[in-house]
Amino acid sequence: xxxxxxxxxxxxxxxxxxxxxxxxxxxxxxxxxxxxxxxxxxxxxxxxxxxxxxxxxxxxxxxxxxxxxxxxxxxxxxxxxxxxxxxxxxxxxxxxxxxxxxxxxxxxxxxxxxxxxxxxxxxxxxxxxxxxxxxxxxxxxxxxxxxxxxxxxxxxxxxxxxxxxxxxxxxxxxxxxxxxxxxxxxxxxxxxxxxxxxxxxxxxxxxxxxxxxxxxxxxxxxxxxxxxxxxxxxxxxxxxxxxxxxxxxxxxxxxxxxxxxxxxxxxxxxxxxxxxxxxxxxxxxxxxxxxxxxxxxxxxxxxxxxxxxxxxxxxxxxxxxxxxxxxxxxxxxxxxxxxxxxxxxxxxxxxxxxxxxxxxxxxxxxxxxxxxxxxxxxxxxxxxxxxxxxxxxxxxxxxxxxxxxxxxxxxxxxxxxxxxxxxxxxxx
Amino acid sequence: xxxxxxxxxxxxxxxxxxxxxxxxxxxxxxxxxxxxxxxxxxxxxxxxxxxxxxxxxxxxxxxxxxxxxxxxxxxxxxxxxxxxxxxxxxxxxxxxxxxxxxxxxxxxxxxxxxxxxxxxxxxxxxxxxxxxxxxxxxxxxxxxxxxxxxxxxxxxxxxxxxxxxxxxxxxxxxxxxxxxxxxxxxxxxxxxxxxxxxxxxxxxxxxxxxxxxxxxxxxxxxxxxxxxxxxxxxxxxxxxxxxxxxxxxxxxxxxxxxxxxxxxxxxxxxxxxxxxxxxxxxxxxxxxxxxxxxxxxxxxxxxxxxxxxxxxxxxxxxxxxxxxxxxxxxxxxxxxxxxxxxxxxxxxxxxxxxxxxxxxxxxxxxxxxxxxxxxxxxxxxxxxxxxxxxxxxxxxxxxxxxxxxxxxxxxxxxxxxxxxxxxxxxxx
Numbered sequence: 001x002x003x004x005x006x007x008x009x010x011x012x013x014x015x016x017x018x019x020x021x022x023x024x025x026x027x028x029x030x031x032x033x034x035x036x037x038x039x040x041x042x043x044x045x046x047x048x049x050x051x052x053x054x055x056x057x058x059x060x061x062x063x064x065x066x067x068x069x070x071x072x073x074x075x076x077x078x079x080x081x082x083x084x085x086x087x088x089x090x091x092x093x094x095x096x097x098x099x100x101x102x103x104x105x106x107x108x109x110x111x112x113x114x115x116x117x118x119x120x121x122x123x124x125x126x127x128x129x130x131x132x133x134x135x136x137x138x139x140x141x142x143x144x145x146x147x148x149x150x151x152x153x154x155x156x157x158x159x160x161x162x163x164x165x166x167x168x169x170x171x172x173x174x175x176x177x178x179x180x181x182x183x184x185x186x187x188x189x190x191x192x193x194x195x196x197x198x199x200x201x202x203x204x205x206x207x208x209x210x211x212x213x214x215x216x217x218x219x220x221x222x223x224x225x226x227x228x229x230x231x232x233x234x235x236x237x238x239x240x241x242x243x244x245x246x247x248x249x250x251x252x253x254x255x256x257x258x259x260x261x262x263x264x265x266x267x268x269x270x271x272x273x274x275x276x277x278x279x280x281x282x283x284x285x286x287x288x289x290x291x292x293x294x295x296x297x298x299x300x301x302x303x304x305x306x307x308x309x310x311x312x313x314x315x316x317x318x319x320x321x322x323x324x325x326x327x328x329x330x331x332x333x334x335x336x337x338x339x340x341x342x343x344x345x346x347x348x349x350x351x352x353x354x355x356x357x358x359x360x361x362x363x364x365x366x367x368x369x370x371x372x373x374x375x376x377x378x379x380x381x382x383x384x385x386x387x388x389x390x391x392x393x394x395x396x397x398x399x400x401x402x403x404x405x406x407x408x409x410x411x412x413x414x415x416x417x418x419x420x421x422x423x424x425x426x427x428x
Numbered sequence: 429x430x431x432x433x434x435x436x437x438x439x440x441x442x443x444x445x446x447x448x449x450x451x452x453x454x455x456x457x458x459x460x461x462x463x464x465x466x467x468x469x470x471x472x473x474x475x476x477x478x479x480x481x482x483x484x485x486x487x488x489x490x491x492x493x494x495x496x497x498x499x500x501x502x503x504x505x506x507x508x509x510x511x512x513x514x515x516x517x518x519x520x521x522x523x524x525x526x527x528x529x530x531x532x533x534x535x536x537x538x539x540x541x542x543x544x545x546x547x548x549x550x551x552x553x554x555x556x557x558x559x560x561x562x563x564x565x566x567x568x569x570x571x572x573x574x575x576x577x578x579x580x581x582x583x584x585x586x587x588x589x590x591x592x593x594x595x596x597x598x599x600x601x602x603x604x605x606x607x608x609x610x611x612x613x614x615x616x617x618x619x620x621x622x623x624x625x626x627x628x629x630x631x632x633x634x635x636x637x638x639x640x641x642x643x644x645x646x647x648x649x650x651x652x653x654x655x656x657x658x659x660x661x662x663x664x665x666x667x668x669x670x671x672x673x674x675x676x677x678x679x680x681x682x683x684x685x686x687x688x689x690x691x692x693x694x695x696x697x698x699x700x701x702x703x704x705x706x707x708x709x710x711x712x713x714x715x716x717x718x719x720x721x722x723x724x725x726x727x728x729x730x731x732x733x734x735x736x737x738x739x740x741x742x743x744x745x746x747x748x749x750x751x752x753x754x755x756x757x758x759x760x761x762x763x764x765x766x767x768x769x770x771x772x773x774x775x776x777x778x779x780x781x782x783x784x785x786x787x788x789x790x791x792x793x794x795x796x797x798x799x800x801x802x803x804x805x806x807x808x809x810x811x812x813x814x815x816x817x818x819x820x821x822x823x824x825x826x827x828x829x830x831x832x833x834x835x836x837x838x839x840x841x842x843x844x845x846x847x848x849x850x851x852x853x854x855x856x
Contacts, residue, residue, distance in 0.1 A: 030490045037493045044489035056480055060661055061472035062458045065465045073662055100710025102684030103531060130696055135685035138698040142683040153696060233488055234501055234714035255570040256530030257563035266804060268558055270566040282528025286662035288713030376694060
């Protein structure tokens with residue numbers, strides 16, 4: 001792909017030549033819609049309706065309680081976890097697909113704080129990024145209060161120098177939900193470990209979108225989301241990973257019966273399972289977990305075509321195209337690129353900002369069949385964001401072209417100023 | 429219904445005269461199966477497959493991210509919670525359908541301990557029942573460790589006298605999962621409050637099965653299960669209730685973004701929502717939550733027919749019949765009734781025990797199309813249990829007759845001694 005301007009015809013050609021182009025047929029996408037919000041809710045895998053219909057009518061309806069064994073519900077959190085492991089550079093038996101990202105973060109951050117308190121009791125700081133996704137900060141705030149520690153928030157550029165000898169745990173989201181900026185996980189872990197801190201990573205905007213190798217990067221703990229690039233459906237269970245060197249050291253506090261060494265012995269005293277098993281808590285929502293299983297399979301379907309490396313190449317190619325088209329067609333409309341221009345620093349999204357009107361512009365685009373989303377800012381430091389997520393499994397080059405074309409129409413016509421595009425809630 | 433022995437013909441007549449008999453048609457039950465395990469996994473509502481197919485193909489597939497608003501996903505935890513409130517004597521806006529029972533217990537017990545620590549700092553004991561469902565004890569064990577408190581376990585008969593001035597919180601399951609014995613919630617709350625303790629109730633084996641009035645009973649906190657008598661499907665989200673006098677006093681520690689006063693303001697600092705809202709944490713598994721919504725509707729369908737009072741009358745009538753048939757046909761086979769004979773003390777299940785062979789007998793029954801389940805004991809004090817749950821929405825009098833008949837065949841033929849009926853895991 002050249003660095004120049006791309007015509008619609010060139011984009012059509014890029015799609016035709018795309019070695020991953022066939023993967024789009026794994027999804028059931030609304031006719032005519034350009035969906036650039038897979039970083040918020042991934043598209044429906046074509047295999048999901050039939051698989052879920054079978055789970056509902058046969059496994060639940062006919063098998064009833066027997067399906068816990070016969071349909072494999074019992075170990076589904078581990079089996080889906082093992083599949084996710086292949087996407088994030090973890091090993092078999094190290095990942096669980098359970099609960100929500102927030103609940104999982106509570107578990108792993110609790111464990112990290114207990115380890116830190118034991119190994120380095122003088123370290124009293126959890127370090128994070130001020131623009132981290134809020135739920136991560138809220139969970140950290142709760143745990144810091146519980147452990148009498150300080151949650152210290154710094155800007156992205158200050159993290160490395162903030163890694164002092166008082167830091168117990170560094171907690172970061174790998175790809176920022178607003179800006180799409182991606183940390184160099186290996187470099188950060190390396191610096192944090194040299195300083196004596198543990199690293200907890202939130203992979204919500206990474207898993208299924210960018211290459212990850214948790215072991216090579218020497219990470220300590222990670223959590224991630226099932227309903228974004230893993231295409232697990234609305235509110236799909238999340239996942240968590242704990243490095244084997246940590247997993248048996250302490251309990252995590254959500255010590256429900258599924259994390260017991262022998263859950264069906266029904267003993268009154270808690271004995272945590274060895275390994276990742278102790279990070280289970282209660283019974284998991286099987287229908288949603290089965291949908292996640294199907295969603296993860298769509299990402300694994302890329303393995304024969306080059307896997308995450310190939311998906312990442314295409315993702316970058318798509319976001320690069322987006323940037324080029326913006327530069328060519330949208331200059332002079334007050335839109336600024338917030339997501340990094342440098343490939344190695346960019347996740348799988350394009351983020352723009354504008355002094356005024358970001359929300360209305362997103363609404364006007366949605367009305368024209370281009371679905372991105374809006375993330376409110378809090379002033380100059382964190383301005384309002386127009387977010388366009390790219391999912392290399394189903395986003396086409398022509399989708400990018402049409403999205404920028406629609407944005408051009410919205411801006412040049414001024415239609416976004418129409419009062420009907422008011423402010424309202426949205427969901428990540 | 430008389431107290432004498434019932435023939436199959438009499439049972440058929442009871443079904444014909446049953447004012448709730450039509451409710452069975454709300455369920456899709458396997459042909460020929462006698463399902464007495466709805467206390468472990470409720471049956472499939474006939475409306476569920478179509479409703480879920482619509483949620484999957486239309487709301488997820490076509491609506492995509494827009495369905496958070498347009499399909500009402502956003503407030504579904506509250507809307508399902510409001511429906512459950514009608515079944516448990518709670519008020520609108522007081523109940524949430526979220527997460528698992530274990531996770532919810534962690535939230536409410538944490539809140540109760542914070543309140544107790546503030547109001548009565550010298551109280552250092554969480555009192556519970558030794559035969560409580562283990563996950564409740566494990567969660568309490570974790571929180572007691574965190575709060576430097578003692579988890580004190582006593583037998584059921586010792587609870588009232590154990591309510592001393594050192595007890596901060598009394599945590600009980602309303603209907604015991606093994607024995608089916610039911611606490612007098614009003615009397616227990618009354619005694620606990622006079623002693624100065626708060627009461628946390630687990631309604632896992634109560635909601636949808638027995639009459640509940642949390643307000644009349646002056647309860648403080650409650651959690652319950654969605655996949656048993658609420659028919660929400662495998663691993664359906666659980667629910668929680670907090671009395672309004674407590675809900676705004678402290679945070680619960682799982683302070684995820686959904687519990688924030690303004691989740692979509694994306695502020696870095698946590699500000700809990702007023703009321704029950706702060707008991708939300710992360711994004712909920714929508715497909716499983718939608719299934720729960722359908723399941724709860726099956727229980728609400730009894731409202732025009734007398735609601736929970738009518739369901740409770742039928743449930744007692746069924747378990748009473750079970751007991752009578754057992755007495756008449758199964759004496760001399762070493763089976764003893766564990767569930768209470770007194771109606772007011774019995775939940776919606778019949779529990780039996782036998783010195784040997786309980787597991788094999790349950791397996792032999794399952795092979796003959798009668799599905800109950802087995803719960804392992806730990807010796808003389810807590811013997812092995814054969815469990816038969818009765819769901820008044822779909823269990824018929826003839827089902828009870830056939831179940832006892834099959835049990836009679838299994839016992840009198842001695843077929844249960846066959847080596848093929850070995851020991852294995854089961855799921856509540």
